[in-house]
Amino acid sequence: MNDRVSMHPALAAYRHRWIVIARTADVPAGHLFHGRLLGEELAVWRNNAGHINVWENRCPHRGVRLTIGSHLGDQLQCRYHGWRYATGSGGCVHIPAHPNETPPARIGVKVFRALERSGFIWASTEEPSSEPASIAHLPADHHPLRSAIMRAPAEVVAAALLRHAFAPAGGTAQRIDPLTVVVRHATGQETLRWLIQPSTVDTSIVYGVHAATVGGAWLEAAQQLNASLQSLRSTIEAQT
Amino acid sequence: MNATARDPVICNDWHPVAGCIDLPIGRVHSTVLLDTPIAVARRDEQTYLVWLDPEHRCRHHMPLDAAIIGPTLPATLRYGHLWTSIDEPRHPLFSLPEADEAGRRPCHPGSIGVHTGGLRAIENFLDLAHFPFVHTGILGAEPYTEVLDYTVTINDANEVVATECRFVQPQAALNATGAAEIHYIYRVPRPYTAILYKTCPLQPERFDVIALFVQPVTETRCIAHQWICILDSSSSEAALRQFQLTIFGQDKPILENHREKRLPLDPRAEMPVRADATSSAYRRWLAGLGVRYGTISASQQ
Ligand code: FES
Ligand SMILES: [Fe+2]
Numbered sequence: 001m002n003d004r005v006s007m008h009p010a011l012a013a014y015r016h017r018w019i020v021i022a023r024t025a026d027v028p029a030g031h032l033f034h035g036r037l038l039g040e041e042l043a044v045w046r047n048n049a050g051h052i053n054v055w056e057n058r059c060p061h062r063g064v065r066l067t068i069g070s071h072l073g074d075q076l077q078c079r080y081h082g083w084r085y086a087t088g089s090g091g092c093v094h095i096p097a098h099p100n101e102t103p104p105a106r107i108g109v110k111v112f113r114a115l116e117r118s119g120f121i122w123a124s125t126e127e128p129s130s131e132p133a134s135i136a137h138l139p140a141d142h143h144p145l146r147s148a149i150m151r152a153p154a155e156v157v158a159a160a161l162l163r164h165a166f167a168p169a170g171g172t173a174q175r176i177d178p179l180t181v182v183v184r185h186a187t188g189q190e191t192l193r194w195l196i197q198p199s200t201v202d203t204s205i206v207y208g209v210h211a212a213t214v215g216g217a218w219l220e221a222a223q224q225l226n227a228s229l230q231s232l233r234s235t236i237e238a239q240t
Numbered sequence: 241m242n243a244t245a246r247d248p249v250i251c252n253d254w255h256p257v258a259g260c261i262d263l264p265i266g267r268v269h270s271t272v273l274l275d276t277p278i279a280v281a282r283r284d285e286q287t288y289l290v291w292l293d294p295e296h297r298c299r300h301h302m303p304l305d306a307a308i309i310g311p312t313l314p315a316t317l318r319y320g321h322l323w324t325s326i327d328e329p330r331h332p333l334f335s336l337p338e339a340d341e342a343g344r345r346p347c348h349p350g351s352i353g354v355h356t357g358g359l360r361a362i363e364n365f366l367d368l369a370h371f372p373f374v375h376t377g378i379l380g381a382e383p384y385t386e387v388l389d390y391t392v393t394i395n396d397a398n399e400v401v402a403t404e405c406r407f408v409q410p411q412a413a414l415n416a417t418g419a420a421e422i423h424y425i426y427r428v429p430r431p432y433t434a435i436l437y438k439t440c441p442l443q444p445e446r447f448d449v450i451a452l453f454v455q456p457v458t459e460t461r462c463i464a465h466q467w468i469c470i471l472d473s474s475s476s477e478a479a480l481r482q483f484q485l486t487i488f489g490q491d492k493p494i495l496e497n498h499r500e501k502r503l504p505l506d507p508r509a510e511m512p513v514r515a516d517a518t519s520s521a522y523r524r525w526l527a528g529l530g531v532r533y534g535t536i537s538a539s540q541q
Contacts, residue, residue, distance in 0.1 A: 041499070058499045060511045065497040080494050082373045082385065096385035097369040097515035107511050 007125075008201040010153060011038040018115070018122040018132035019179065020195045020207055021054065023144055027121060032076070034067045036199035037112065037123050041065070044114075044121065047087035048073045054123040055090055056110035059083060066109065076109075085109050119144055120195070120207065143218055145208030146226050150233050152240045154179060154198035157206060160236050161194045166228060192225070202240075247533040250274065252330045253430060256321040256453040256465045257290065259348040263322065268308070270300045272457045274533065276326050278313065290315045290324040320348045320467050321453055334399075334429035336469075338449045344469045347477055349484035351455075351465045356495040357534040358432050358454035358462035359503035359526070364491055365434045365452045366426050366518045368407050374490050377410050381419075384408035387515035400428035400525050402518040414475045414483045415442060428522060431531050432456055440471045448472070450484075459534045460501035464488065506538035 007015070019037060027033045027044050034057065035042035041057040043066040057065050059078040066085075070077040075084045075093060083103075084094040090109035095101070113124045115132070119142075122132050150157050161181045167173050170186030183192035190211055197205040206229065210222055251274065258269050258280050269280040270293065279298035281289050291310040298308055316323045318333055338344065354361055364370070369387050371380025390405040405424035412422045425437040425447070432454040437447035448470040455463040466484050475483075504510060505527045512520045526535060 061513075062510055063499045063504075064494060065499060068493070068497050079373060079497075081367075081369045095513055095515075096372065096382075097387040098513060099383075099386055 007039055010155070010201055011198055014038055014154070014179065014198055015126045016124070016129045017177075017179065018124050018128050018130075020120045020132075020197050021123045022121045023147065023207065024116060024119045024121060025144075027052065030071050032067045032069065032071055034065075036197075036203070038125055038198055039200050040112075040125065042112070042123070043067045043076070043109075045071055045076060051087060052114050052116050052121055053087055053090070054112040054114035054121070055085075056112070058110070060092070060107060060109060083107075118142075118209075141211070143210045143222060145210055145222055145229070147205050147207045148229050148233055149199075150204050150206060150236055151202060152204060152236045153202055154196050154204045156236060156240060157204045158196050160232060161196070161206070164228075164232050166192060166225065247531065248327070249529050249531050250431065250456070250533040251327040252325060253432075254316065254323040254325050254329055254331075254333050255432065256455050257324050258322045259351055259465055259467075260317060260320055260322060261348055262351065263288070266304050268298045268300065268302045268304055270296070270298045271455070271463070273324065274326055274456055275458050278324070278326075279308070279310070280315075280322060280324075288315045288317055288322050290322070292326075319451065319453070320346055321465055334433060336435065336449070336451070338447075338469055341469075343473075344449070344471060345473065345477075345480075346467070346469045347480050349466045349468065349481040349488075351463050352485075352488055352492065353457075353461070353463050354492055354495050355461055355501070356498055357460050357502045358456040358464075359531075359534045360495055360498055360501065361454050361462055361464050361491075362428065362432060362434045362452065363503065363519050363522060364495055365436070366402065366428065366522060367516075368405060368424070369515045370494070371407060371409065374494055375487060378487065379409050379412065380407060381410045389514065390517065392517045392521040394521075394525065397429070400426075400518070400521050402426040402521075412438070413440075413448065413470075413472065414479055415472050426518060428525070431526055431529065431534075432462075443471055446471055456534055500536060502534050502536045504536040506536070509536065 021035045021037050027046055033044040035044045043055045043057040046052050057067055059066055061083050064080045066076055069079045074087045077084045082096040083092055086093045090111040092103040092107035095103050115122050162173050162175050167183050168185055171184055173181055173183045175181050179196040181194040182190055185191050193209040195207040199205055255273055257271055257273055263269055263282040265282050277293045277296045279291055279293040281304045283289055290313040293310055313324045316333055319336060319339055323333055372382050372385045388406055390402055392402045395401050403425050406421055409422045410419045412420055423439045427435045434452050436450045440446050440448045451467045453465040457463060505523050
């Protein structure tokens, strides 16, 4: 029983994908956000210029969570012994116990690939095989819905979202990749998109993106969708 | 349980299970040692009992009654604590001669449950480099962050000893009147026991003794029992207790945020630097003793 869980086979299938891990609004300037990606614990933060860092939430020195540390603008400082790590590379730039020495180059935090697009932050544990296609074609005018945590594997959640459809009369729902469900109007126009984050082997987070509708009716529609998503969550969790 | 069965070093050792001030006569103290539910009680002024309570029948603070006493374990009262062993102790309890010196005030500031492995708590106790960041303004302060080289040895009694440790501290003790360079000696007599000898602000030629006795509850939970035996004669016991509890209260949230609650013994698992010489020696010494309980060995990594 190792405390450091190696990646579960059910999650390994998603290793080469860009996976949504947070909404842009979840990581305001100066904040250390605690996230998850395929069972890994993440420390997510942006530097002074707004560049997003997605790091393993673990100081290499003694294994303390970096999310309890301090945001120094372009560096993150561990709370335990004050070691500092640079934005971008994650390399250790200062060891206060030996203040006049340059830290050995081999010391650094494990860094994940990250990008920010269309109001979401994406990350990948290994070299991604493609761009985050699921977000590339979002309608320009869209609204993120409230995210929902579900105690169920991503596969179960994706299947349930597809079945439940949320499609308008005459519309369709389609799973365009293992972690994305797109809902279309009878006219073929996209009205809704679900992005699924496999946090751990049995926990997933669902993010909804709702295309803007004319006449300001989107707020009411969004409220309805939030409510439907919550009831879907109860159904899924009751089954698993 | 499996880990205990595999670890004769820890099972045959003495472990603290209660501070004596926490044991009123005729009342049961229920606790867990090495995944094993036990009960502890003080029958009268002199007699202490420790027994196995596998079904957890003993409720905390219930009256002592012959009917609830199970198979008994060895019990020794020393250094303000009651010590026991879940198997046959192979050694006498470690020695701490200062405990019997005249002019010292023994005090048990408290016992604190920590959701981390006990070896992590000991390692933290042996650590100088965290003072400016965790005990800011008390045991350390920026810019005095440097850890000067010190010496770590294994003494004739096979204990880890670190000498010539120095650190600039704003308020080294309750009776300190300003910042001072403090001299430390650390001694680790047993895997779950560490003792600190610290320059006394009033009598620089003598040392205050501060000990951490850790009760391993499970591999990932412990109870940290503190015991101090210091030369300070002016501060009130309540103030001394408060000072020690404040310090430990600052360590607790850090200790509970280790990603691995057990201590990795593979030197490549974490990233030690020179300032961590005591920690590195401690881990090597644990590996040499064959300690498994509360560790992640190289093969499990
Ligand atoms: S654990 Fe992070 S600096 Fe020591
Ligand atoms: Fe500390």
